[in-house]
Amino acid sequence: MSFRSAVVTFPGSNCDRDLAVALEKVSGTPALRVWHGDAELPEKLDFIALPGGFSYGDYLRSGAMAARSPIMQAVAQAAGRGVPVLGICNGFQVLTESGLLPGALMRNANQHFICRTVRLSVENSQSLFTAGYEAGQALHVPVAHHDGNYFADEDTLDRLEGEGRVAFRYAETVNGSRRDIAGILNEAGNVLGMMPHPERAIEREHGSTDGRALFESAIRGLVEA
Amino acid sequence: MKVRIHVSLKPGVLDPQGRAVHHSLEGLGFKGIEDVRVGRLIELEVADSTSDADLDRMCRQLLANMVIENYRIEKPESVA
Numbered sequence: 352m353s354f355r356s357a358v359v360t361f362p363g364s365n366c367d368r369d370l371a372v373a374l375e376k377v378s379g380t381p382a383l384r385v386w387h388g389d390a391e392l393p394e395k396l397d398f399i400a401l402p403g404g405f406s407y408g409d410y411l412r413s414g415a416m417a418a419r420s421p422i423m424q425a426v427a428q429a430a431g432r433g434v435p436v437l438g439i440c441n442g443f444q445v446l447t448e449s450g451l452l453p454g455a456l457m458r459n460a461n462q463h464f465i466c467r468t469v470r471l472s473v474e475n476s477q478s479l480f481t482a483g484y485e486a487g488q489a490l491h492v493p494v495a496h497h498d499g500n501y502f503a504d505e506d507t508l509d510r511l512e513g514e515g516r517v518a519f520r521y522a523e524t525v526n527g528s529r530r531d532i533a534g535i536l537n538e539a540g541n542v543l544g545m546m547p548h549p550e551r552a553i554e555r556e557h558g559s560t561d562g563r564a565l566f567e568s569a570i571r572g573l574v575e576a
Numbered sequence: 577m578k579v580r581i582h583v584s585l586k587p588g589v590l591d592p593q594g595r596a597v598h599h600s601l602e603g604l605g606f607k608g609i610e611d612v613r614v615g616r617l618i619e620l621e622v623a624d625s626t627s628d629a630d631l632d633r634m635c636r637q638l639l640a641n642m643v644i645e646n647y648r649i650e651k652p653e654s655v656a
Contacts, residue, residue: 412641419638448641455643460592502589502644527592 354378354570356398359426361387361406361417366440366550370402373550377566387420397573398435399426401442403495403548413456413498414444423449435479435569436542440496443534443544452537452544453511454503459496460527466495468559470522471533471547475515478536479572480543483564489522490561492547499546501528501535511535519545577624579631580650583640584615 356374360367371382382400383393392399407416417423423445430436430451438446446452459465468491473484484490503511508530511517519534526546534545549562585591591613598612618639622631631649640647 411638415638415641447643453643455641457589457644458592460590462592462596500592527590 366403403440418448483568
């Protein structure tokens, strides 16, 4: 099988290697690496991943500068064509800043940088990314962020809930996110943004392997499609 | 000309930073503080010919996040 994935690295990304390793371990194919200044993505990609980190030093707002970098125009075009895009942590912030996902990620309600494993609940088990989970399944996945407090107006939140676009919810108090939202999908279901780090929970040595099914779901869904 | 862009959180958006500053001020013994909101001031040095529409686009496309923030443009004639 061939599975062509790409991981985008921005200046200040620091989870790009972990994400590439996770994609390679699960798919068996090395992920291609793309630089923020590239104007084009490699051809015929099956999957695009935006990693965690502190792109551009979190200047202005987390993800704000990265969202306007040259590669993001190509990512937005690919997302528009239906190519799956996964944004984790800073990657999620880049997706909201670029308008590919609604809402914004604000400073954690308690002002602290939160770095620990949290309990999540799978809210939508039908999406490309979450088909390997059961609805309501409890997961243990690490978070490591300062700006993970998801905000959107009530109408947007109602729409997200009504359309089944809340992929993951925190099952404990974490960062003040509206309706405990930890991850959301775009309208077409091919873009997922989430604050927790599934790539840090794929091997027994990580303390949890609950993130693995996310990559497996996506790869299985794409290869069988 | 020097243009100042004042970026502030929209009313209704919780400001955890403002709340922490509020508590700190009270901790220093200041009384009668009703609310604190923390915003951002961005100073731009731009060509005098820069149009209001361009300044508006700069704010909307990058300087402010319209989901959570408002902005106000202060131009030289309004700078005392």
